[in-house]
Amino acid sequence: IESCIRGKFGRVVEYHDAIDSTNIRAKRLAEEGAQSGTLVVSDCQIAGRGRRGKEWVSPSGTNVFMSLILRPDILPGSASMLTLVAALAVHEGIRQETGLEAFIKWPNDIVANGKKLCGILTEMSAELEGIHYVVAGIGINVNMEVFPQEVSSMATSLYLETGKKVRRSSLIASVLEAFERYYEEFISQGDLSGLISVYNSCMINAGKEVKILDHAGDYTGKALGINEKGELLVEMQSGEVKHVISGEVSVRGL
Ligand code: BTN
Numbered sequence: 001i002e003s004c005i006r007g008k009f010g011r012v013v014e015y016h017d018a019i020d021s022t023n024i025r026a027k028r029l030a031e032e033g034a035q036s037g038t039l040v041v042s043d044c045q046i047a048g049r050g051r052r053g054k055e056w057v058s059p060s061g062t063n064v065f066m067s068l069i070l071r072p073d074i075l076p077g078s079a080s081m082l083t084l085v086a087a088l089a090v091h092e093g094i095r096q097e098t099g100l101e102a103f104i105k106w107p108n109d110i111v112a113n114g115k116k117l118c119g120i121l122t123e124m125s126a127e128l129e130g131i132h133y134v135v136a137g138i139g140i141n142v143n144m145e146v147f148p149q150e151v152s153s154m155a156t157s158l159y160l161e162t163g164k165k166v167r168r169s170s171l172i173a174s175v176l177e178a179f180e181r182y183y184e185e186f187i188s189q190g191d192l193s194g195l196i197s198v199y200n201s202c203m204i205n206a207g208k209e210v211k212i213l214d215h216a217g218d219y220t221g222k223a224l225g226i227n228e229k230g231e232l233l234v235e236m237q238s239g240e241v242k243h244v245i246s247g248e249v250s251v252r253g254l
Helices: 022-031 080-098 158-161 168-189 193-202
Strands: 013-019 039-045 062-072 103-105 107-110 117-125 130-140 209-214 217-226 230-237 241-244 249-254
Touching: 013 080, 022 039, 022 062, 022 117, 022 130, 039 168, 062 168, 080 103, 080 107, 080 117, 080 130, 080 168, 080 193, 103 193, 130 168, 168 193, 193 217, 193 249, 209 241, 241 249
Parallel strands: 013 039
Antiparallel strands: 039 062, 062 130, 103 107, 107 117, 117 130, 209 217, 209 249, 217 230, 230 241
């Protein structure tokens, strides 16, 4: 991996053949003072985790499981925007390595043909005044040919979509390079304002009717795109524009 790395992200890489979860390991390293840009990669995970406590299928030999440690000088409330930055980076890395035009499903899934190619789990340690660290955990289904039955209707891989095997180390390097570029843009602006148009152009739901499910119930409207805070703007039939905050919401296409 190191030989493919061109920038600051991933200059320090810790590689494992197997590990419980690269996020758990990256959090431990961050607690011990690891520098921003340190990357943990594993060939497989014994206890890979997704959002909402779900399991993340993590077999050996086929996929990418990695966690990047970041120490952004931003307020804790802005950290969720980093997940959108990570999604942009994966989207870009996939395009560069395979030519595949995947889509971002707001806020941070990468999908192709309605199935998930990549998931991102961002975790942070912070206090009121600032962030100690953020761990951006990225799982990409790369060369996997068969998924367990429970997830096979929802998951796909780069191989299944393109018919070509992908070199995982090159993909990691491309994602990191794009991540660094988008991250610097985000940090210099303090928000996503410089990335709105590129994000919206990759977003699957832009301009389409969506159904939003959150704690307050569900409602439908037209997804207009994101704003500088990474909120999804949804235009209701009444003309009112709702700002949907990522978190415990689910977005469905209609
Ligand atoms: C999701 O639910 O969509 C997020 C999935 C995140 C999976 C990645 S794989 C690398 C890192 N380690 C983990 O245990 N989870 C993340």
